[in-house]
Amino acid sequence: MSKPKIAIVVGSTRPGRFADHPAQWIFDRARAKADFDVELVDLRDFALPLFDESTSPAYAPVESEAAKAWQDKVAEFDGFIFTAAEYNRGPTAVLKNALDYAYAQWNGKTAAFVGYGGVGGARAIEQLRLNAIELQMAPIRNGVHIMFPVYMDVVKNGKKLADFDYLNESADALLDQLGWWTSALKSARAADAATAKAA
Secondary structure (H helix, E strand, C coil): CCCCEEEEEECCCCCCCCCHHHHHHHHHHHHCCCCCEEEEEEHHHCCCCCCCCCCCCCCCCCCCHHHHHHHHHHHCCCEEEEEEECECCECCHHHHHHHHCCCCCCCCCEEEEEEECCCCCHHHHHHHHHHHHHCCCEECCCCEEECHHHHHHHHHHCCCHHHCHHHHHHHHHHHHHHHHHHHHHHHHHHHHHHHHHHC
16 A cells, blocks of 8 residues: 655645745655655645535535635545644634535545644634544644744744754654554545445
């Protein structure tokens, strides 16, 4: 069986976003591992409108061509790491919108989060974990929380996220757990597909 493929989803599209820092940092740490292949996926590259389909993708195919392209991209991966900014105690609208525009493509796959904000994006991540469960994903326990003083050190003082040992340790724990669960779920999906083909 081929190595699992993980997407690092950049969960913000606004000008001047901080998301590029955690996305590149976790991408570099993930790429250094032999457990899986990894790719950066930027929501800026998918011009998804605000969700306006006649029904949920859980029940019918989407009509939007942009949504079809997004679903095709999501389907390529076995697991996901989302950068999660916290706005008003919740995740970014653009990330929630992207989650809503797919369904089957998320099923049976892992979700992990790298959060940032006043409390390290913890409140946004808690909401996103609930969304992931509804999408039949498996959100892992370990996460990365970039606290506001670290955020400011990066933005104002030229620090890099890799300069902070606690973040590197959190990232490695996340990646180890993500690797285990992603491999287990990839095997389970393959077994399901084989059973369905034989039926």
